[in-house]
Structure formats: C-alpha cells, structure tokens
Amino acid sequence: MTERADLKLATPAADTLQVILAGDWTLGGELPGTAEVERTLAAAAPVRTVTFDSRGLGHWDTGLLTFLLHLEQVCTRHRIRLDREGLPPGAKRLLELAAAVPEKKDARPPEGRVSFFDFLGQEVVRFGRAAAELLEFIGEATVAVIRLVRGRARFRRADLSLYMQAAGVQALPIVSLICFLVGLILAFIGAIQLKLFGAQIYVADLVGIAMVRLMAAIMTGIVMAGRTGGAFAAQLGTMQVNQEIDALKTLGICPMEFLVLPRMLALALMMPLLCLYANVMGILGGMVVGVGLLGLGLVPYYTQTVQAVGLWNLGIGLFSGTVFGVIVALAGCMRGMQCGRSAAAVGEAATSAVVTAIVGIIVATAAITVICDVLGI
Amino acid sequence: MTAQDAHITVRDLTMAYGDFVLMRDLNFTIHRGDIFIIMGGSGCGKSTLMTVLVGLKAPARGQVLYGDTDFWGADQETRDRLLRRAGVMYQSGALWSSMTLAENIALPLETYTTLRPARIREVVKLKLALVGLAGFEEFYPAEISGGMQKRAGIARAMALDPEILFFDEPSAGLDPVSARRLDDLILELNESLGTTMVVVTHELASIFAIGTNSVFLDVSRRTMTATGNPRKLLNETKDPVVRQFLTRGEQS
Structure with missing residues (x-):
C-alpha cells in the first residue's frame, strides 16, 4: 500500500521557504509538480533560502530526484539558495553526483527552426555533394x-x-x-x-x-x-x-x-x-x-x-x-x-x-x- | 640504426571533423623500438589520432613523417608502400567476417608476397600460434570470443612482419587476465622483433606496464599537454590534468 505523495509549504522565517515532503515519491504514483513552489516564490519576493523537511517522506526514487532537480533549476533562476540539508542522505548524495560535472553547453546540437531558405540552401549543397x-x-x-x-x-x-x-x-x-x-x-x-x-x-x-x-x-x-x-x-x-x-x-x-x-x-x-x-x-x-x-x-x-x-x-x-x-x-x-x-x-x-x-x-x-x-x- | 631513430614524427598536426577542431598543434616523435602510448580521457581524439597516423583520415593541417617521408603529402602509391610496413589492430578486431581466420591472415600474404600456398599455410599457423590461437585456422570470426578476435586481429596485423604495429584500445572489453596476457604479448613482440608499437589506451595498468614513451591529449585544452615515458611523467609532471589521469584522480 503506497501513500499518496504530498507537498506542503511553510515559512519558518521571513526569508525562508520550507518544502515539506510527505508520502511516497515514486515514479509510478501521482507526483505534485514544482508549479506551486514557483508560484509562492514569485509571490513572496523576499525568500532567500529554500529548505526541506522530509521527516514524513516514505519511499522515494527517481520521481523525487527529478522534482528536486527541477526545483534546483528554478531556484538558480531566481538566485535563491537551496539548502539540501533536510533531504534524505541518499537523495542528497545523488543530487550532488548529478551536479558534479557541469552541463556541457556546446555539446548539444543546435536546436530551433530552420528558415525555408536555410533549408533550401542546405538541400542544394547536399544534393551537389x-x-x-x-x-x-x-x-x-x-x-x-x-x-x-x-x-x-x-x-x-x-x-x-x-x-x-x-x-x-x-x-x-x-x-x-x-x-x-x-x-x-x-x-x-x-x-x-x-x-x-x-x-x-x-x-x-x-x-x-x-x-x-x-x-x-x-x-x-x-x-x-x-x-x-x-x-x-x-x-x-x-x-x-x-x-x-x-x-x-x-x-x-x-x-x-x-x-x-x-x-x-x-x-x-x-x-x-x-x-x-x-x-x-x-x-x-x-x-x-x-x-x-x-x-x-x-x-x-x-x-x-x-x-x-x-x-x-x-x-x-x-x-x-x-x-x-x-x-x-x-x-x-x-x-x-x-x-x-x-x-x-x-x-x-x-x-x-x-x-x-x-x-x-x-x-x-x-x-x-x-x-x-x-x-x- | 640506433634505438633513438625517429620512426614517426608528427608536426603541428591539427585534426578536425568539418568545423569542429578535435586537437590542435600536436608535436611528438615516435622512435624506433618505442612502445608509444597515446593516452587521454574518453572522447579526446586518441582513436582519431591513430586513424590519421595510419592513413584513414587526412589531418586538417600539419605533417606526419614516416622516417623522412611526408605521409599525407605523398601520392597514393607511396602511402600504400609505407602502410604495407605497418600493421593495425582495430578495437573490435575488424576481421573480415566472410573469411576464416586462416584466410584473414593469408590475404595480405597472398596479396604482397609470391609465397607458395604451402608456405603461406605455415606462416599462418605460426602467426596464430604466436597469439595463442593454434588450431583455430578454420574458424570464422563470429565463432570465437571477443578476446580471441582481438588476438586474431594482432596475428593478421603481424602477417607481413611490419616494422610498426598500431593497437586501438587492445585491452578494452577484456578481463584483467586476458588484458595482461595481451600486454605481455605486446612486450614480447617488441623485445624479440624490435617492432615499434603505438598503443591507444587509457588503461593505467597497461600504460605503466608497457609504455616507454607517450603523448597525453587533454580534451579540455584540445591539445597535447605532455609527452615522454609515462612512469617518468607520473613523477615529474606539474600539469594537474595529467597528474589526475595518471593517478586515477587520486592526486590533482
């Protein structure tokens, strides 16, 4: 029997937002998104730190980690410090491992729409070749x-x-x-x-x-x-x-x-x-x-x-x-x-x-x- | 000929795939009788450097000198003649899958020598025995294990008694004992025949066990950052990346 994953927010101090995780955070179950946290962060401007309380957390797997990774990106974007202390030790270590090698920016192939003339030109060059x-x-x-x-x-x-x-x-x-x-x-x-x-x-x-x-x-x-x-x-x-x-x-x-x-x-x-x-x-x-x-x-x-x-x-x-x-x-x-x-x-x-x-x-x-x-x- | 004769000299070599520069300004010398290690992290261009040295990929700039001959400046005939004195063992063996091991090793002999079939059979038998595959003459590459395919690849590379042998990641995918045996084979061939060996690898155990000279390719700086005997490099290098590589990340 799995418990439903639950997410609550609290503000123990004026500039701190505490994310309270409860229930089972597994990929198979229904997981809350980061939308609520983001809304709170956008509304309550003076938040400087995000902390966690995971005492009520049951089983967790990649589902929790992807949530945390996303949250971390949101925090970086808002220049907010993310304090990993309150997380389960395993999740903390895995997050650290994921951040150990920074993302290589130039490794990704160029994305985006190619204009019609670009496409035409490329095709002509390819045909010639x-x-x-x-x-x-x-x-x-x-x-x-x-x-x-x-x-x-x-x-x-x-x-x-x-x-x-x-x-x-x-x-x-x-x-x-x-x-x-x-x-x-x-x-x-x-x-x-x-x-x-x-x-x-x-x-x-x-x-x-x-x-x-x-x-x-x-x-x-x-x-x-x-x-x-x-x-x-x-x-x-x-x-x-x-x-x-x-x-x-x-x-x-x-x-x-x-x-x-x-x-x-x-x-x-x-x-x-x-x-x-x-x-x-x-x-x-x-x-x-x-x-x-x-x-x-x-x-x-x-x-x-x-x-x-x-x-x-x-x-x-x-x-x-x-x-x-x-x-x-x-x-x-x-x-x-x-x-x-x-x-x-x-x-x-x-x-x-x-x-x-x-x-x-x-x-x-x-x-x-x-x-x-x-x-x- | 002294032991310090230059066998292959690389001058100002730049390798690129289209606009993407993989490595630039490579300068090093492989001496006759060296066991020369090309080392560096994954994806740094070790194997690409080997393909340039053995004539499969033209460099974007710079020279590869075999003795005094500029390899990439020469015509196809000269290049073929130079390559005939080199043997290559590919990462996966690259044996011709439609031929038996004996036929694989016999093909270069049939192509470049006037030996009679009976003599060729004897040579094939000897080469297979040297790599520990005596009795496997009539097997097809798909019928033997990966390690055996690699060894058969070495036997084929040795068919024409080359002056220089190239190895692309010889120990990749092998168990430690087989990898060690392959190292011993490389050492033995180097000592008894005086063959120059060029080995692409990142196995530290191999590097220290067999290497007498080396070049280190640094992927972040896109150039070589060290050259010389790997054991000496370990003691003397000031470069943190080389140090980290040679100590398995324990000192940096």
Missing part, C-alpha cells in the same frame, strides 16, 4: 575496371564465383515466377484488345517483342535490385561498421577492387544470362494464355513469336540487362561504402541501394529507348 560522390564512385569503379582489363586488379577469384552463384543460379526461381507472370499479364491485356479485331495471333508478337526487347531486362533488373543490390549494400555497410573496410585500406588493399569489382563483374556477367532465361519464361507465360485461353495452336504461336522477335530485339534486351546489372551492383556497392557506422545506417544503405538502383534502371531504359529510336533499331 551527393552528385559529386556519385561521380567519384563511378570514376573509381571505372579505374578498377581498367586495372582489371590490364590484369592488375587484386581480388579473390573464389569471391567472384560465390557472387556469380548468388546473382545467377540462386535468382532463377524468383526470376522464373515474376517473368512468367509478366508474360501472362501482357498476353491477357493484349488478348482483350486484339480479340476485338479477330487478331488473337498477334498476342505472340506483343508478348515476344515486349518481353525480349524490354520487359525481361527491366523485371530482372528490379528483382536483382531488391535481392542482390540490397544485399550488397548491407554486406558492405556491415563491413564498414566493423571497420573491416578500414582494415583493407590500412593493408593497402583497394576496397574498390577487392569488394566492388567482383560484385560488379558477377552481376554484369550473370544479368544477360538471367535475361535470356527470363525471355523464355515470359514467352511461356504468353503461350499459356494464347494456347489455353485464345485457342491458338502451339506451333502457330511459336512460329509467330520466332517471326516477330528479331535478333536486334534480343541484342537490345541483353545489352539493357548488362547495363542494369552494372547499375544494380554500383548502386548497392556505393550505398554500402558510404554507409555510416551504426545499425540504422546499414538499414538505410540497403533501402537507398534498392531505390537508387530502380531509379537508375528506369532512367537507363529511357536513355536506351531514345538512342534506339534515333538509330532506328
């Missing part, structure tokens, strides 16, 4: 690739095959599922329109060209951004947190060659293969709709697809796939290398890697499409 970092990273990656071509890059071949496995074979199930369904969806959308004209057979053209030229690469790219790009960022980010990247640097081993290059190489090599596989799965998806729903024959569907999909389409698709692979690897590795030194930073790096990769893929798609249009292919 991010752009510079991006260019720097791409530059370093290019140098690493050049060293690779000249046969001077240092990394472990075992790492490369490990990443190739992770970005290749292990991605097959999810790529199969996604691309099969995308092919299926494309066929459905096309079928509804084409049926109106009795031109169902052109579903094969639509699915074939869309998948081979563009969709397979984009879908595979996005899947890889999520599963591999994010993983790269998290791996490198954790290495940053554990100082593992520092350890590489102080041994004179270039993290760009040792960590980024094999990952980039693995994705650049595996993405065209994955795209080729995704093409097959997408066309299969379309075929299921064409043959199963529209009543087209298996052989006509196949022949129509082969006729529609030219070598150029295939080439553009595979090229896009390779570019997307490099983008996903670069985005993942860059965010990982830029990662801060905390657990939250690793999470942010992984998220940011996926977002960056997807934005990069869309921008690259637009660029490739425009270039192909200009070249007329």
